[in-house]
Amino acid sequence: MNRLTGKTALVTGSSRGMGRAAATRLAQEGALVAVHYTARKDAADEVVTEIEKDGGRAFTVRAELGVPGDVHELFLGLESGLRERTGSTDLDILVNNAGVMGGVKPEDTTPEKFDELFAVNAKAPFFLIQRALKNMPDGGRIINITSGLTRFANPDEIAYAMTKGAVDQLALHFAKYLGPRNITINSVAPGITRNDNPVFGIPEAVEQMAQLSAFNRVGEPEDIADVVAFLAGDEARWITGSFVDATGGTLLG
Numbered sequence: 001m002n003r004l005t006g007k008t009a010l011v012t013g014s015s016r017g018m019g020r021a022a023a024t025r026l027a028q029e030g031a032l033v034a035v036h037y038t039a040r041k042d043a044a045d046e047v048v049t050e051i052e053k054d055g056g057r058a059f060t061v062r063a064e065l066g067v068p069g070d071v072h073e074l075f076l077g078l079e080s081g082l083r084e085r086t087g088s089t090d091l092d093i094l095v096n097n098a099g100v101m102g103g104v105k106p107e108d109t110t111p112e113k114f115d116e117l118f119a120v121n122a123k124a125p126f127f128l129i130q131r132a133l134k135n136m137p138d139g140g141r142i143i144n145i146t147s148g149l150t151r152f153a154n155p156d157e158i159a160y161a162m163t164k165g166a167v168d169q170l171a172l173h174f175a176k177y178l179g180p181r182n183i184t185i186n187s188v189a190p191g192i193t194r195n196d197n198p199v200f201g202i203p204e205a206v207e208q209m210a211q212l213s214a215f216n217r218v219g220e221p222e223d224i225a226d227v228v229a230f231l232a233g234d235e236a237r238w239i240t241g242s243f244v245d246a247t248g249g250t251l252l253g
């Protein structure tokens with residue numbers, strides 16, 4: 001499968017978790033992938049090494065999101081990496097995946113925490129899209145990772161869910177704006193998905209979380225990566241502005 005040969009992609013937060021799986025999957029499809037991270041250089045380097053071992057092409061880009069100058073810093077690294085490898089700065093696929101969860105009760109949510117969540121999860125994706133559009137040729141793809149928590153109540157994650165509700169709006173409104181350029185933009189909403197949070201090492205906790213899915217298991221990063229790869233390809237050319245429920249049936253009630 002080389003559906004994305006000749007394409008370039010940026011996956012934010014792809015040193016770990018589902019971002020890592022998406023970066024790996026897009027590279028398997030032939031895309032040159034920018035593996036973005038902020039702190040875990042070791043993990044990001046490992047992703048690139050694995051992709052290259054598999055015959056793919058990737059490079060790392062570091063930038064902390066949610067702080068002044070974040071988008072500028074990211075694009076400095078991105079454009080230099082792209083230019084070096086392709087002779088151009090075209091970016092065909094943007095996956096806004098990097099995000100932070102809250103994990104705080106409503107009464108313990110401080111204004112500082114609230115602002116941090118919005119800065120990383122909602123503000124950064126908006127300005128990344130704004131900047132990426134300068135580099136994105138017609139027919140490009142934008143995929144935003146939101147969350148099933150925009151439709152499934154969890155009082156410990158109110159502020160986080162608000163940020164993801166804001167991210168959902170990006171697809172609706174940008175889809176109309178970008179249609180004339182044949183650029184699609186969609187939301188992918190994971191349910192509980194395995195990452196390196198220690199909770200996934202506790203069998204009783206995993207069993208409890210699994211019960212939220214219709215399939216009685218927690219999501220794997222690859223479950224989401226496959227959806228991202230589909231939306232990034234030509235087969236998804238007629239899908240834009242949509243909310244893709246990738247929660248394994250958690251939202252069925």
Ligand code: NDP
Pocket residue numbers: 012013014015016017018019036037038039040041043063064065066097098099100101120145146147148189190191192193194195196
């Ligand atoms: P992980 O927690 O496994 O990884 C987070 C990634 O984002 C890492 O690559 C990390 O970089 C990067 N990152 C975090 N904060 C920043 C920041 N301020 N600036 C730049 N990069 C940052 O992620 P998950 O796979 O769990 O989640 C991915 C996305 O999916 C997130 O948007 C999350 O909200 C959403 N989601 C997750 C669910 C889940 O159950 N896991 C459920 C629903 C939605 P580094 O390695 O350098 O720290």
